[in-house]
Amino acid sequence: MARYVVDVMPKREILDPQGKAVLGALPRLGFEGVSDVRQGKRFEIEVEGEDDDRQREEVRRMAETLLANPVIEYFTVHAHEPSVELVDATADDSGAS
């Protein structure tokens, strides 16, 4: 089983109202010094077989065909690294560190 992560982000020149909303909310919550926030999407994709160039190319095709709209978004594809497993937001603070 090969696992990939596709990150999709709005292009720099495209206004990102959601990112702007988060940017506006952070100072209100006491987080200072935040100069920009962009909001995107993350896809975790599992495919049968081993990680190789062909699989990676296939995932890249998935991204440009469906996951991202190249008119307004760009994407990156990389192999899923267990070491960057996202922290469980529901976990106890001490356990997550």
Place this chain on the structure above:
Amino acid sequence: MRIGVVTFPGSLDDVDAARAVRLAGGEAVSLWHADPDLKAVDAVVLPGGFSYGDYLRCGAISRFAPVMTEVVAAARGGLPVLGICNGFQILCESHLLPGALTRNDHRKFVCRDQRLRIENNRTPWTSSYAENAEVTIVLKNGEGGFVADEPTLQRLEGEGRVVARYLDVNPNGSLHDIAGITNERGNVVGLMPHPEHAVEELTGAGTDGLGFFAGLAALGAV
């Protein structure tokens, strides 16, 4: 003139669109997203709503619906296609129209009677309007901001492919105040405002929207 109206899961305005077609003198034909069959209609309307729940991106899933394979092929062959609101988003995702629709710059859903100028009356959908006619048509959208890169905008402007432009206020951050565009051939039109909601005095902001359906109905009567 038989005008097909596609229903996707999550379409809201398919019934209104069909009613507008009938009020304009056409015959409305129901088309279903899962059927790769256009029932030999003379034109197609992709109505507003939230097809497939707007999952992923507005129109991104609908683009791959079986009926859309047929719509895209027929549109490339010249079939008149009108995409309203979510329909406009689907047409952009399908690459029948350039650009994309993004979240309103002010982040709020907008619902208002919107003044527009019909700048291109050479499409089958706008032929009943005088050039530069100023009309009022209902607008309601959360993701109606039209964006495209600068070369695309210049082409749209230079080739007269901006079909409708917002007047008075820009309600959603659309570049160049663009409310609607057409393809190179002029048979495919995408429009963010809802002409199907402006077809009867009783329920809408006048009847200025009727023209979008009347032009085609008149073609069929010849």
